[in-house]
Amino acid sequence: MGDVICDDYLEIFYMIKRIIGLSIILTIGGILLLSFRTKENVDLSSYSTEGLDLYYIAPNFNEIEDDNTFISPELGKSYIGFKEAVAFKESRGDYGVVNQFGYLGKYQFGKGTLALIGVKNVKRNKFLSDPVLQEKAFYANLSRNKWVLRRDIKWFVGRRMNGVEVTESGILAAAHLSGPGAVKKYLRSGGVEGFADAFGTTIRYYMKRFGGYDTSFVVPNKKAKVI
Template identity: 90%
Template sequence: MIKKIVGLSVLLTIGGILLLSFKTKESIDLSSYSTEGLDLYYIAPNFNEIEDDNTFISPELGKSYIGFKEAVAFKESRGDYGVVNQFGYLGKYQFGKGTLDLIGIRNVKRNEFLSNPALQEKAFYANLSRNKWVLRRDIKWYVGRRINGVEVTESGILAAAHLSGPGAVKKYLRSGGVEGFADAFGTTIRYYMKRFGGYDTSFVVPDKKAKAI
């Protein structure tokens, strides 16, 4: 009789635990759940944002300005002055016609531009100089902060401006990374800021009217 009572008590105890567990699950109220105020970085990179073994690394150039521009060139064209991609972007740094117009290269024929490395180097510097002027306040305000898990640096900002234009970089920074940009290959501002961060671009003088010619 005692064994039966003990067995019944055990069964009742187990049943009570199970009943309470089911009621607890059913009574959870998520209607007021919020992530407001939390620092959340859920970033799903596209295939072009995954680091690979083809990243340009030059121990000799290091994080200098020359190292910066050659790293950008390697990413854009593998450093080929004569390349034209399927979207019509030209040369070592893959310039579009609109950007070339802004820095004074208006009447130069495509083949003349592609066969003129010196002009392409001048174009790269002029574009950096103009972008640095346009983004001068953003460089002052945001360098050293972290946006979408990436530390903001001057070289990262300038590289991203080369990718997307300074206007898109302003929107990205001032929205805290919410307003993004991706080129035709899916490459984003965040990716360029990460990949080209930490170079010394103090050599570049900001100039509103910078021209290559």
């Protein structure tokens, strides 16, 4: 009698074992089948972020307000197009304007910058009423900045930084905004060391807005002077 009961228990045990084994096999098979069907039916490439600009910095109000307001198909991406675009951003192209911080003329020069390029002992009204002098000052400042930033232009042009392609014209425009020293820090820190002027305009914004112009006309000159 005891042997019969023992045999019954063994039979039940093996039956349960077979059921569990079969359940495991069916579960694994179902998972594999589902995975194959998923690969066939879902195009995962549509979820790829490759090529997307995932670094975004929200511009301040000043940058939104006048973005892309200067369009000149005739001048295009030439040097003249570049300087007129910068002038429009700085002063709307007005030679006679002085802003609330004392920056002068079409390109909004500070007195310190003008002194560096040889414009000294020139009365404010004389400078504001002399378009030729202002144009010479703009070129001299570009020429000096291009010399100061010559290595950075060589190293960084063509790279992307904070979602913006670095170009020579963008670098020179940013140097006009912040000075070449601040642009060096920005580039050599990978865009970490930033700068914003009194209106909140950033180096990144200038590099984006004024990128891609032909500034090969500008000759780098350490001692560039107007007078």
